[in-house]
Amino acid sequence: MQWRKHSAELADQCEAGDADVQVQFGKKEEGHRQALRTLRSLEDRCNRILRNMEASLTARDRVGIQDFVLLDPYTSESAFLDNLRKRFHENLIYTYIGTLLVSVNPYKDLGIYSKKQMDTYMGVNFFELPPHIYALADNVFRTMLSEFNNHFILISGESGSGKTEASKKILQFYAVSCPSTRLLNNVGDRLLLSNPVLEAFGNAKTLKNDNSSRFGKYMDIQFDYRGEAVGGHILSYLLEKSRVVHQNHGERNFHIFYQLVEGGEEDLLRWLGLERNCKNYRYLVQGDCAKVSSINDKGDWKTVRKALSVIDFSESDTEHLFAIIASVLHLGNLKFEADARGYATVKNYQELHWVSKLLGISNQVLQQGLTHRKIEAKTEEVLSPFSVEHAVYARDALAKAIYGRTFNWLVNKINESLANQDSSRKMVIGLLDIYGFEVFSVNSFEQFCINYCNEKLQQLFIQLTLKSEQEEYELEGIEDEECLRPGEATDLTFLEKMEEKIGGHPHFVTHKLADKNTRKTLERGDFRLLHYAGEVTYCVVGFLDKNNDLLYRSGKEVMQHSKNAIIKHCFPSSEPDSKKRPETVVTQFKSSLVGLTEILMSKEPWYVRCIKPNEAKQPAKFDDVLVRHQIKYLGLMEHLRVRRAGFAYRRRYEIFLQRYKALCPDTWPNWKGTPEEGVRCLIKHLGYKTDEYKFGRTKIFIRHPRTLFATEDAFQVCKHQLATRIQAKYKGWRVKEDYLRQKEAATKIENCWRGLMARKERERRAWAVKVIKKFIKGFMTRNQPACIDNSEYLAYVRQNYLTRLKENLPKTVLEMDSWLTPPPILKEVSELLQNIYIRYLVRQFVREITPQRKAQLLLKAQTSSLFKGKKESYPFSVCRPFVDTRIALEDINLKVRQTIQHEHIKYSVPVVKYDRNGFRPRLRQLIFTQEAAYLVEETKIKQRIDYSSLKGVSVSNLSDNFFILHVTCDDIKQKGDLVLQCDYLYEALTKLSVVGDKHSCVKVVQGSVRFDIQPGREGFVEFKSGQESMVYRAKNGHLMVESTRTKSR
């Protein structure tokens, strides 16, 4: 088996450090391996691992390890860096530290974010496949589903390290992999589409990143219990508003300005009073790089327009939005000049006009607002004119305020479109894409805020992961609202105040407070903080101003006159009435971070740390110094230390027990005692070694990930077995239910069927009774004339008789006796039918008779007319067929033949002739010709009897075969009558009667026959019946012929 071979190889290559591999293939895990073999799904999975495991096992030296937890000198920054570099050069940009994902920006398309990749990572154990952002996303999602709680993924790193890209990849993964419904697609689409809009308004090209997010973003994705995305919410932090009015060299303003000018439709630009040339706008050209090759403003414009329509922006919303963007550009071009008194007046009214048109504020009001400020003097308000410098400051402040507030409005608007309609309990995955710790050569207010934010998040991380070290990482209390107030304060007085307030803190140092050596590294206006990630020196110049973000009241009031719906919404009229000073930037930021901390505290944390490999934004370039720096500021070594030192995994007893209780027979299916006891019992059963875990008050702590992985894998195996059992039970139950239902149905059907059959039977019987009654009545009245009572019976009798008759007709006329006896009513009919039938049979018979047979029958009929009822032996002759002759022609002597031939021989037969005198018998031939009968003895014709002289023929009535031919005898010389005996008496005599036409001369006599011996001399033949046939001469000289009596038929 191929797989087995691979797994064996793998096991050999597997070394002690490879925790994830060891769990799956370790030699000790024999039972586990057994289970793996038996489960095909796991086999597939292993194949996948083999394919995908970046050959990390066969070439570990080259591609490094995929989890830093397995790094050997885990405290060595160099080893860490080496591993990261090795992997980076193999295009392996992801590496784990436990469940934390380190991602190095490849600056090229690696082709690892396809749908196929997503499928590969979906539902797979975290450590089974090579590290990937999808693995993390999937793990978070599944943990959320199984534990039913909230999570957040903190993505941090320097500008350009790939945070935003990472957050987009996670979002795409969820949009593709979550169970899909119409709603999801809607929310998913909106979440995805909100990105280009937010990026257009909140991202800009900086020196570090062509698409740098200039705001912090926290995005909530809400899921229901099935894991369907049902809503979203975005929080934005600290938009870098100053960029609206000022950009460093090589940087740009927010993308949206360039997109509008480059991509905006002609009509739109005309309506906005804009020209298609960025160079014409002061706010767009300070960085001197309006066009950047990596940015396609025109194409992005289209994407943004499309996205706006999908996320519920109405036509008028979009119009107003673009009007604001354009008005900011016009505002930027507004110039002032000093009048005679040195007060500022607007120089180019054209621009003023456009701003007033686009924001729907009257020229006059706008102009006044831009050149004067209101001062409250006791009871009245006085307008105080600006100097030109002041006016420019106020203008820029207004532009920043407009843009900043519009950005907030935009985020809120997107939130409305993402809002979840259903109020039932949701689970949440938060995505925090926030600026990483920043250290430049000169660090200002922005870095201060950003690093403060990172400090907060680090604190949170500490709180969430390693409480024992919490104190060590306590945040320095830095800000003091008092000293941030404007007024007489300057940046330097602010520094002094700080020294006064927190000067004693060990993590805070200024030029004044520093010792001699440190002082050399600090300017007068600098202060230095020791952050969790190291020291940072800040320059206080501009701190107060940036913090105040002052917008003169008059400017606000002017905006309240706006007819632009968005501006109106952003500058509510209630605001300037409050005499209180507006909250400073830091105060706002701080409170929003407190809010964020609260949000995050209630969730399970996951981390993605992004690293930028080089400053040149180039692929395949790994700058050791730069990366080492980031490893430090991202706190990766620390994280690794925590992972290795502490416990890799902790879970509340009830959660742990709930998940793994199936692995121990005592805890499955239900544990009766406390969860802690249950867990104790469970891990005892699993054979955990004592140093591998610890029991907390509410949680179990597991030191090594591999211990957990082994448990988890065992659970995966066990889960299948449990599922099979549950499935079997369920199937059994369902089949039984089905069976019972079918049985019930069968009984019902059977009952109905039986009922139906019984009713039919009853009907049939009732019908039968009626029929039988009628039959009997008919029978009883059968002899009466036809009436209602007997008509049917008679019809039946008729039909019955006729049917029977049809089946029993006699085959021949001779069997007519078998004709069925008819019932009385059919007597006449029967007779008629019989006659018809006889005629029919006769006709049939006659039709079949051949001419030969006809001739024969005619002869037989002749015989019949001669002898029937007269001679005793006649009946026996009927069945003996006649033949044409009894002596063949050639048997007649030739001479005789020649003599009589001319007369045509018709018939010849052998006979015995009795002498007339002595009655001696002599054998002779009797031949009939046309003319006469001849008696022939061999060659001699003994006697010729002309038919005309044949007087008659006599035969007895008995069964002898004698006959006497009587001839006319006039001449004495003539021979007398002939006494002959012939075996074929009937045939011969019939022939004679026909040939000689002697029908009437054949006589049947009784007793004796007289014959002429010769004329005048007579003889007698006497016939009688006796015991036996005999012929003899009696004493009286008569010829006695005795014949046996034949029984008549």
Ligand SMILES: Nc1ncnc2c1ncn2[C@@H]1O[C@H](COP(=O)(O)OP(=O)(O)OP(=O)(O)O)[C@@H](O)[C@H]1O
């Ligand atoms: N996984 C990746 N694959 C390919 N290219 C990437 C990846 N991640 C980042 N990049 C490239 O790096 C650029 C910068 O990434 P991104 O905008 O995500 O950085 P960032 O960390 O959000 O920076 P900032 O803090 O400035 O917003 C992207 O525009 C892209 O070109």
Ligand SMILES: [Mg+2]
């Ligand atoms: Mg970004």
